[in-house]
Amino acid sequence: MKKKVILIVVLVVCVLCIGLFAFNKSKQQKSTTSSMNGTNSQFRVKAAFADIDTDMIIQDADLKDDDPNADYVFITFTNAVSDTKKSDSTNPFNIKNYKLDGKNLPDKSKVVQEKDYNYKVTIVLPNGYLKGANSNHSLEISKDLKSKNGLNITGDLSLKLPYSKSEDSTSTKTESKNTKDTSNSTKSSNSSNGSSNSAKPVTSEEKAAIAKNNENMPKYTVEIMKTIPMTTIILVKLDTPTPENYKVSITGVNLQIKTNKEGKKVFVNSVDKEYELDEVKQLIKIEKVNQK
Template sequence: MKKKVIAIVILLALVVSVGIFMFNKNSATKTNANSKQIDFKIKSAFADVDSDMIIENTPKEDTDKKYDYIFVTFSNVVVDTKKDDSSNPLSAKSYTFDNNALPKGTVVTLKDANQVMIELPNGYLKGVNAPHSLKVSKDLKDKDGQTIKDSLEIKLPYSISSTTNSNKQTESNTSTKKENTTDNSQKSDDKKSDNKTSSSSEKLNSTNSDMPKYSVKIMNTVPQTTIVAVTLDSSNPENYKVSVAGSNLELKTSNKGEKVFVGSTDKQYSFDEVNKLIKIEKAK
């Protein structure tokens, strides 16, 4: 009888052990599935002779006499690894500007959890935010030690990473032949869409050729939004209407008495894209 009881106890212990093992295994699998790692990439970057956060080619005035600035936003959280090498997001060795190492006196600090601020000696940008280029080290790592991927050189005054659709993962390994065909068709459609957008930009530039010259300022401080200010080289800007990507800009008077077309889009555009998407027409 005692042997039978002992056997039952051992059997129950084995059942409980197996149950705990399977539970832990399933929990680990769910945790891994839910904590899918995001690729570490550059999201955007812009240059600024001062810290007014207004993006333009040539500012009328440098209101900050301490530094010139470059702001770089990453997809992931970055930290100071305390390493004096090109893997540390807060090391000047991790960046080159216009194909040169950053100058002596450059300070790199955290502006936000995933944004660094590069403080250059005042006057280093030579009074203009463009054209410049910033290159990020291929060895740069995020807080979790993940190495940066994709395009590492960006044009300034303001550029958005070309991999805006990086979160869309293809499922070709598990999809059926029919799904693959659909995916290929979608890629073809995307390509056609890109060509159409390029063609539209060319048409807009052609339309603007008979219109007044203009200067542009943009701000990208609001997510998924581009605030645009366009100043026409005209004594009568009220005789025109200005739009960007189909969004009409409103003519307003600044505190300095300048008449400026101001508005916003529902998408984040680079400085070059905004210039291509501007449409100027005579007011009816």
């Protein structure tokens, strides 16, 4: 009888733990989604990049085109957008509201919404339209575009791809002020969930220190992959014949040195946060490894 009681208690505890985990995960996802779905006071472009396939890697060129059906431009707004079905200059899903490399989009193009992300749209282009290159493209967006809640678009509308502006000047100041207030709770959360890849908050002063430190380090290029929700996979290439003599990290997460398909050593890791390209470039820290 005692064994049965113990077994029942164990089962109840397990069910409660699973339920609590699911609730917390759902709450986190809802919080992230709501922050992008209309609570921003300004409607603007947060990021945009071109890609000859759907691997979602922001890089100058793909080694291989894995999608023979189309080319793409991926756009992330700060607020939710919806298709009004109107063919006017306010509808984000009207192809006439975009120009690529100074030209109207071809007739066979279309603008679609990313599944589960109503603040993201994808311009689908005829295959080969990007001529095999992901970079050095320009994108112009209608100044009359409106969000789902009727906000007029602001900010940069003539973009050099890849483009990203994760924060405006107002939110940057707010983040710097709030980072100090939340750092202890964030560290506590990171240690409790056991994730070594959790991004740590960074103040504006720390960003400045990173930039100054990197002035005396090798130049580098960054590629990011955004295929996994709430995660950014980061790849860094150092312009040096001896990359093994350096350590590369971002917000406390060390990137691991690997050998890519070309036989070159690169630094790669994933971070448990969605970063834009401009954020990654600001937060990458390069350090010389002490040689014995």
